[in-house]
Amino acid sequence: xxxxxxxxxxxxxxxxxxxxxxxxxxxxxxxxxxxxxxxxxxxxxxxxxxxxxxxxxxxxxxxxxxxxxxxxxxxxxxxxxxxxxxxxxxxxxxxxxxxxxxxxxxxxxxxxxxxxxxxxxxxxxxxxxxxxxxxxxxxxxxxxxxxxxxxxxxxxxxxxxxxxxxxxxxxxxxxxxxxxxxxxxxxxxxxxxxxxxxxxxxxxxxxxxxxxxxxxxxxxxxxxxxxxxxxxxxxxxxxxxxxxxxxxxxxxxxxxxxxxxxxxxxxxxxxxxxxxxxxxxxxxxxxxxxxxxxxxxxxxxxxxxxxxxxxx
Amino acid sequence: xxxxxxxxxxxxxxxxxxxxxxxxxxxxxxxxxxxxxxxxxxxxxxxxxxxxxxxxxxxxxxxxxxxxxxxxxxxxxxxxxxxxxxxxxxxxxxxxxxxxxxxxxxxxxxxxxxxxxx
Numbered sequence: 307x308x309x310x311x312x313x314x315x316x317x318x319x320x321x322x323x324x325x326x327x328x329x330x331x332x333x334x335x336x337x338x339x340x341x342x343x344x345x346x347x348x349x350x351x352x353x354x355x356x357x358x359x360x361x362x363x364x365x366x367x368x369x370x371x372x373x374x375x376x377x378x379x380x381x382x383x384x385x386x387x388x389x390x391x392x393x394x395x396x397x398x399x400x401x402x403x404x405x406x407x408x409x410x411x412x413x414x415x416x417x418x419x420x421x422x423x424x425x426x427x428x429x430x431x432x433x434x435x436x437x438x439x440x441x442x443x444x445x446x447x448x449x450x451x452x453x454x455x456x457x458x459x460x461x462x463x464x465x466x467x468x469x470x471x472x473x474x475x476x477x478x479x480x481x482x483x484x485x486x487x488x489x490x491x492x493x494x495x496x497x498x499x500x501x502x503x504x505x506x507x508x509x510x511x512x513x514x515x516x517x518x519x520x521x522x523x524x525x526x527x528x529x530x531x532x533x534x535x536x537x538x539x540x541x542x543x544x545x546x547x548x549x550x551x552x553x554x555x556x557x558x559x560x561x562x563x564x565x566x567x568x569x570x571x572x573x574x575x576x577x578x579x580x581x582x583x584x585x586x587x588x589x590x591x592x593x594x595x596x597x598x599x600x601x602x603x604x605x606x607x608x609x610x611x612x613x614x615x616x617x618x
Numbered sequence: 619x620x621x622x623x624x625x626x627x628x629x630x631x632x633x634x635x636x637x638x639x640x641x642x643x644x645x646x647x648x649x650x651x652x653x654x655x656x657x658x659x660x661x662x663x664x665x666x667x668x669x670x671x672x673x674x675x676x677x678x679x680x681x682x683x684x685x686x687x688x689x690x691x692x693x694x695x696x697x698x699x700x701x702x703x704x705x706x707x708x709x710x711x712x713x714x715x716x717x718x719x720x721x722x723x724x725x726x727x728x729x730x731x732x733x734x735x736x
Contacts, residue, residue, distance in 0.1 A: 335693075339654060339677060339703045346655040347673070368673050375674035382682045 315362045319344055322366050329376035330388050331442055336379065344369060386442040386496040394484050395440045401480045402434045405473055425510065430477065437484060443545045446496040448481045450503025455481070457587045458511065464579035495605035499544035501598030502555050505562065506537035508591020512565045529564030536561055537595065544602050548611025552603035559595035566592060629668045638669075639679050641718040644711055647689055651706040654680065680705060688714050 322344065323337055344365045351361035369375065380388035389395075409427050433451060436444035455478045462474065512530035536558035543551015566588045646652060646660050657680075658673055683689045688711035691703050707715070 335691075335703060336677070336681070338701065340674070342653075342700055342702055343655050343673065343677075345700070370672045370674035372674070375677075378675055378678040379681070382678045382685060 311358045315358050318362045325372040326376045329373045330380035389440040395437050398484045399434050399438045446499035447503050450500040453504050454507025461583045498598050498601035501594040502540045502544045505591045505595035508587050509533040509537045511587050527565045527568040529561045533558050533561035546611035547607040549606040549609045552599045555595050555599035562592045644715040647707045651704045653704050
């Protein structure tokens with residue numbers, strides 16, 4: 307009898323914790339703290355004569371709606387706000403799958419994963435993964451990606467009018483669907499990550515740009531190559547809220563600036579508007595990387611970031 | 619802070635409950651380290667039951683103060699043998715408490731004066 311009520315009481319507490327973790331990413335210590343509160347309150351209620359299960363129920367009620375608690379928690383603790391709603395996340399992934407799969411089938415056998423286009427597919431897959439798990443860093447990445455896609459749409463419009471922009475339009479639309487945020491959720495570290503993703507988009511564009519101008523192959527831009535990998539590292543650092551991410555972002559700002567000056571003397575006569583797109587994306591990427599470095603330095607948790615919690 | 623705490627039974631206005639959360643928590647921790655459940659009890663005692671906080675919302679407020687560097691958390695085994703997270707005031711928190719005290723005294727003095735002359 308006592309065993310039964312013990313098991314039922316534990317199940318109730320477990321259930322409360324599950325609703326909490328479904329709504330936001332809570333660190334183990336934060337969850338334990340809430341469980342400790344539930345158990346302390348239960349003990350007190352039991353001392354006043356309440357049966358165990360009823361006491362746990364009352365303790366859960368007094369603690370409040372776990373979804374509200376989790377969302378409030380996410381505003382403070384989670385770097386990138388509360389999780390996406392389940393419906394929004396799953397439908398975004400479902401919408402993203404067809405272009406991802408058909409793109410992958412088209413690209414991988416012929417060009418390979420290490421082409422710029424292949425890397426874009428990989429990037430899309432990473433976003434889909436983050437959305438599917440409703441990870442809190444999905445939205446800052448989506449925000450940075452949308453900014454890039456919109457400028458790249460202009461790029462295909464002006465520089466390569468023969469290329470079909472339908473994918474970019476599709477991706478932009480799908481991603482815009484998950485974007486709506488409550489203002490309070492848009493934290494400084496979220497903005498830092500979005501800026502780093504934008505810088506990544508600029509580096510990818512610089513790489514692609516030198517291969518695809520109608521005037522033929524351009525001289526290789528060392529800056530663009532180094533910047534590309536530096537921005538990938540900076541983005542990973544932004545997700546982990548680590549100081550090394552800020553340093554990578556600062557380094558990528560320098561290499562993006564080099565790429566900018568390497569590629570800027572190109573002849574833009576072949577396409578009106580190409581220069582404006584070039585300056586906006588690559589110049590914007592330099593500024594975004596600088597601002598991202600500053601913001602993520604200020605909002606970093608520690609040198610290693612959340613990796614420290616994982617290792618601890 | 620706004621929805622960090624909630625009033626029950628329409629005792630003290632919601633905004634006032636929210637605004638007083640930081641100075642109350644800092645004052646309680648100024649007396650010595652404490653943990654969530656004990657803090658809730660103390661708030662209830664201090665206010666004679668007039669200040670009723672939604673218990674789950676205490677933690678986001680504590681964590682915000684922790685993120686701001688005003689208080690710090692550490693773990694210790696409590697009397698029940700369970701590991702328990704305690705909070706203590708940091709030097710910045712002590713300074714913030716002084717400032718809160720100064721401002722609340724100003725408001726209090728102004729209101730007292732205004733009501734005396736009314």
